[in-house]
Amino acid sequence: SLTLKHGAHRLGKRTDPMMERWRNYGLGQFIHWGLYAIPGGHWNGAYYGGAAEWIRAWKGMPNEQYDNLYKEFDPAEFDPKAWAEQAKDMGAKYMIITTKHHDGFCLWPSEFTDYDVTNTPYGNDIIGPLVEAYDAVGIDVYLYFSVMDWNHPGYRSKLETINDKEAYEEFKEFTRNQLLELLERYPTTKGLWFDGTWDAAWKEQADFADNLATEMREMIPGLIIGSRFRPDDYGNRHFDSNGDLMGDYEQGWERKLPETYEETKGNDWDCVMTVPENQWGYHSDWRGHVKTSYELIEMLVKSVSLDGNFVMNFGPNGQGEIRQEETQLAKEIGEWMDKNNEAIYGCGYLDWEKQDWGYYTKDRQTGKIYMIVFNRPLNGALKIKTPDKVSLDKVYSLKDSSQSFVPEEIHKNEFFIHYPFSEHIDSPIVIVIEPSSN
Numbered sequence: 001s002l003t004l005k006h007g008a009h010r011l012g013k014r015t016d017p018m019m020e021r022w023r024n025y026g027l028g029q030f031i032h033w034g035l036y037a038i039p040g041g042h043w044n045g046a047y048y049g050g051a052a053e054w055i056r057a058w059k060g061m062p063n064e065q066y067d068n069l070y071k072e073f074d075p076a077e078f079d080p081k082a083w084a085e086q087a088k089d090m091g092a093k094y095m096i097i098t099t100k101h102h103d104g105f106c107l108w109p110s111e112f113t114d115y116d117v118t119n120t121p122y123g124n125d126i127i128g129p130l131v132e133a134y135d136a137v138g139i140d141v142y143l144y145f146s147v148m149d150w151n152h153p154g155y156r157s158k159l160e161t162i163n164d165k166e167a168y169e170e171f172k173e174f175t176r177n178q179l180l181e182l183l184e185r186y187p188t189t190k191g192l193w194f195d196g197t198w199d200a201a202w203k204e205q206a207d208f209a210d211n212l213a214t215e216m217r218e219m220i221p222g223l224i225i226g227s228r229f230r231p232d233d234y235g236n237r238h239f240d241s242n243g244d245l246m247g248d249y250e251q252g253w254e255r256k257l258p259e260t261y262e263e264t265k266g267n268d269w270d271c272v273m274t275v276p277e278n279q280w281g282y283h284s285d286w287r288g289h290v291k292t293s294y295e296l297i298e299m300l301v302k303s304v305s306l307d308g309n310f311v312m313n314f315g316p317n318g319q320g321e322i323r324q325e326e327t328q329l330a331k332e333i334g335e336w337m338d339k340n341n342e343a344i345y346g347c348g349y350l351d352w353e354k355q356d357w358g359y360y361t362k363d364r365q366t367g368k369i370y371m372i373v374f375n376r377p378l379n380g381a382l383k384i385k386t387p388d389k390v391s392l393d394k395v396y397s398l399k400d401s402s403q404s405f406v407p408e409e410i411h412k413n414e415f416f417i418h419y420p421f422s423e424h425i426d427s428p429i430v431i432v433i434e435p436s437s438n
């Protein structure tokens with residue numbers, strides 16, 4: 001393997017308490033909020049179908065008009081406590097908030113730029129009240145930060161001239177200053193979710209990024225940083241040039257999920273997911289398929305079954321309101337989580353053969369196994385294949401532990417659970433297995 005100065009600094013999973021806590025979250029909430037919520041995918045009467053938070057980049061959207069939107073930012077309905085309550089009721093254990101997206105607008109009062117909330121009609125810090133409100137309900141806060149910054153004069157996508165290099169040095173210092181400022185201002189933050197690190201210029205900054213990561217980890221011991229921050233000596237991100245994960249968990253699953261445990265390479269990972277096909281920031285006119293709570297619950301369960309966390313995105317509007325569709329989804333997901341979160345929190349991958357009816361999760365502490373059933377077989381027989389010498393001692397319904405099942409052994413290590421499905425079941429059911437190895 002290659003000798004790397006700035007490759008992975010640790011092989012395998014982090015085993016400290018902060019990372020254990022992260023690993024056991026199961027469900028998170030992403031919040032994309034910023035100036036892009038004001039146009040909400042439209043400009044001068046024109047509809048823009050691309051991602052709403054990228055509207056500044058779309059053809060026909062004059063940059064200087066976008067860059068003046070800060071003069072209109074005055075979210076009268078912003079209510080961080082209400083957001084936190086809603087997330088709590090949904091069952092989210094952590095929240096990731098966009099402190100600064102690619103447009104460079106800062107939702108906190110930054111000492112290092114005027115392009116921030118203090119210079120808007122609203123005038124106040126957004127991040128601080130959110131951190132406080134979410135901490136108060138016991139939801140951990142993580143800070144999204146885009147390295148790519150379309151507003152900063154020193155930003156470059158690639159370094160070609162001496163001028164580029166000089167300007168980019170200023171940009172690097174600005175980036176470091178802002179990151180240290182965020183950790184200074186919000187010391188209860190548990191980690192950073194980096195984005196906008198794909199440009200060639202940044203891929204040349206292995207040494208700078210490595211040192212900055214070290215500095216941030218010294219500021220907040222146990223800080224959790226994903227794989228999307230650092231490039232290695234050869235400009236590779238997520239996995240270094242030896243194929244080893246850089247950072248504390250893999251951030252490659254954006255709007256997609258792994259199919260198998262092998263695809264996760266045994267790493268920690270998160271899946272961040274939009275409700276429409278591809279809208280993170282607020283778009284007033286969602287078109288195409290909008291995911292149902294059933295679909296989102298299945299993605300959550302699939303993520304946990306493969307040792308990942310599932311982070312559902314919310315895009316509040318320009319007034320600071322959570323839109324009705326997201327409120328309804330949060331309610332429906334919360335109703336399922338209220339009854340079934342035992343199969344999610346603190347659970348992860350079980351190495352039993354996957355079956356068509358759905359997913360297994362396993363509680364990392366108790367060893368209890370959960371069958372989360374999405375596809376009921378017409379004959380009501382749920383197949384289970386166990387490893388050798390594992391028996392199914394106790395099998396019962398999570399919603400009513402007095403409803404127990406006697407597995408029918410159909411082959412060695414192969415069983416049927418005959419479930420009395422009735423026609424009215426419309427949400428995933430959970431069966432608990434307390435195995436014993438004999």
Ligand SMILES: C#C[C@@H]1N[C@@H](C)[C@@H](O)[C@H]1O
Pocket residue numbers: 032051053054195254272280
């Ligand atoms: C592309 C891209 C960005 N990465 C997602 C997490 C959103 O922030 C989107 O704008």
